[in-house]
Amino acid sequence: MTTQLVDDATPAPPRSARPDTSRRRRRTARTAKYLLLLVFLMGVMIPAYVLFVTSFKSLGEATPTRAWALPTEWYTGGWERAWDALSPALGRTFALVIPSSIVSAVLGSMNGFVLARWRFPYADLVFTLMLFGMFIPYQAVMIPLVELMQGLNVPSGIPSLFVLHVVFGLPICTLIFRNYYASVPEDMIEASRVDGAGMLRTYASIVLPLSAPGFVVVLIWQFTSAWNDFLFAIFFSNAQNGPVTISLNFLASGQLQDYSASMAGALIASFPTLIVYIVLGRWFIGGLMSGSVKS
Amino acid sequence: MRNKLHRWGPPILLIAPSAVLIGVFVYGLIGVNFNTSLTDNIRGQTTGYVGLENYTTLFSDDTFMYSLRNLAIYTLAFLAGTLFFGFLWAWLLERGVRGEGIFRTVYLFPMAVSFVASGVVWRWLLNSNTGDSASGLNRGLDMIGLGFLQNSWWTDETWGIFAIAVPAIWQLSGYIMALFLAGFRGIPEELREAARMDGASEWKLYRHVIFPQLSPVALSAIIIIGHMSLKVFDLIMAIAGQTNYTTQVPATQMWIAFTRGEYSVAAAIGTIMLLVVAVMIVPYLVHNYRAERNR
Structure with missing residues (x-):
């Protein structure tokens, strides 16, 4: 039936x-x-509708009776207030997220190559121990981390967050590259070995040229997760020197509930990751798949 | 000996920077954190060890116990919801649907948005006012004749935490759908054909062919959602704020302890969170490690 x-x-x-x-x-x-x-x-789109519609309502129109209606006049004051509140943080977030994604992707690529194709004794154990770092609740290292960063005099805000995103991004980047390189034919690596090429030569001349799709997946993944991070941001920055999630939270949790500005702000803060998702969706999904551990 | 060094030296050197970073930032700091949790550390100043006092205090603290209860309920709801919708959507989409790409893209898009940004709109949607002053979902329910479903959402002391699971399910169901969809597509067509040839009913086909093939996907899904769930923080901060009692979880308790300067208590909560996650993750990693070695 x-x-x-x-x-x-x-x-x-x-x-x-x-x-x-x-x-x-x-x-x-x-x-x-x-x-x-x-x-x-339609159910999934409800929050998107609300965000869009409410962001264009004036304060006077944000009444319960008109909650679900379209704005009677499209008011852009909320967008202006949101932009004023978030634009400095947007610049800082780009300056944080782009370099940190690149650094952890490069390190992840090297690790992934070694762990998949140039293995050494206990490589699987090392890999498993690295992977554990991906699952831990960061609260379990947060207090000593705060003390360590203060002790090393790493300035709060973007510099601290850069270090943290690189380090704690390593496990997932390694995982994705390891799974990716496992699909590079063994014969190619062997042939290069037989020709007498060392590890670095093999990596640079055989593996790296094949790595572009892996890098796209890893960069998208790291970009998105660092952009959306709130936990490290709240411990290591504030609204004056932090990324956009902190500024948005600050904007939205004010005493006076300025719904049009906070909804416009939520849209502004989500814009970069949504663009990445729409334009590079295929690879985004690739990243999600690799994120599920199973190769 | 020299031969070995020649052979294993380069790969070990290549992976060393990451291995050291993870060794220090994950394993080292977990150790330091545990050590801190045994002291009376206030804002970095400590007079000495107090044994397990921080833990016994926490486990006899009603609010902390309530936060653990909330975490358990939230995790169950989050798992059940994402698995249900994720599987249902994948099942609906798995056999050629016109416009599949559109459905998939929309179902998955919330994943690209940060919890902080989605928290802005969900705070509005989950507004607890009812009757004439109702807005958000309560107002919407009233408009479509389901007014009796109006409720106080996350402000309810017993069931409030369920309301936080709603946006979480909205955000992650698409991810689980993508996993299941890949799982469905990985089942060889011949397997289904063979079962049909043998005269298996559709239910038996699912029971004996499709479900067993999907069980690794389901396990991955449970691990991913489970470990995310145990760390829930951003959503609660964005929707209810840190001081709201009905939505307390260990992560918010940890943040409150940190802001009060009670570093040792915060460290103890971090360790407890780690243990909860480890109970789930370690068997999974060990299982994967064994499977990997036996390949």
Whole structure:
């Protein structure tokens, strides 16, 4: 009975005794499927609708009775206030996220190559120990981390966060590259070895040229997670020197609930990662897959 | 000996910087953190060890116990919700749907947004006012004739934490869908055909062929959602704020202890969080490690 739902795309099964009912039933099932998909689609879009609509409402129009309605006039004051509050932080976030993603991607690529294709004794153990760093709650290292960064005189704000994103990004970058390099044919590496090339030569001339897709996945992943980070940011920066998540939280949690500005701010703060998601979606999903440990 | 050095030296050197960084920042600091949790450290100043006093105080503190209870409920709700929607969406999409790309993109997009940004809109949606002053979801429910479903969302002392799981499920279900979709597509068509040839009913096909093939995906999904869930912090800070009682979890308790300068208590909470995560992650990593070695 429920079978028709998943049967759509398979070659037609042997005709049943009453083809008419069967066909009708299949059509009903397909309609139900698309209806369900559409309902879920609209459900998922509700918060996006609210963000967009509310960001254009003036303070006077942010009344409960008009909560779900379109604005009567499209007011941009909220966007202006949000931009004033967030624009300095946006620049700082780019200055933090881009270099830190590149550094951890480069280190991750080297680790991934060694762990997948130029293995040494206990390589799997080292890999597993590194991987653990990806799962720990950072609260378990936070207090000594605060003391360490103060002790080393690393300035709070972007410099501290740069160090942290590089270090704690290493496990996932290593994982993604390791899985990626595991798909590079062993023969190519062997051939290079037989030709007498050392490890660095093999890495630089055989492996690196093949690495572009791996780098795209890792950079997107690191960009997104560093951009969206709030935990390290709240411990190591403030609204004057921190990334955009801190400024947004500051803007949104003010005593006076300025909904149009905070919703506009949420959209501004999400814009870069959403663009990355829309433009490079295929690789974004690739990163999500590699993030699931199983190679 | 020289031969060995020649052979294993370069790969070990290449991985050394990352290994040292992770060794210090993960394992070293976990140790220091545990050590701190055994002292009476206030803002970096300590007079000595107090044994397990910080832990016994925490476990006899009603608010902390309540935060652990909240964490357990949140984790169950988050897991159940994301697995349900993730599987359902993947199942609906797995056999050629027209416009699949659009559905997939929309279902997955919340993943690209930070918890802080989505918290801004969910705070508005989960507004606890009812009746005439209702806005957000309560107002929406009223408008579509479901007014009896209005509730106080995250401000309820018993069930409030469920309300925080709603945005979390909204945000991560698409990820789980992507995992399951990849799992479905990894099942060889011949396997389904063979089962059908043998006259297996659709239910038996799922029971004996498809579910077993999907179980590694389900395990990955549980690990990913589970470890994220145990660290929940950003969402609560953005929706309810750090001082709200009904949404306390260990991570907010840790942040409060830190802002009060009670470093040793904060360190103890961090260690407890690590143990909770480790109970889940370590068996998984050990399992993967063994599988890897036996390859």
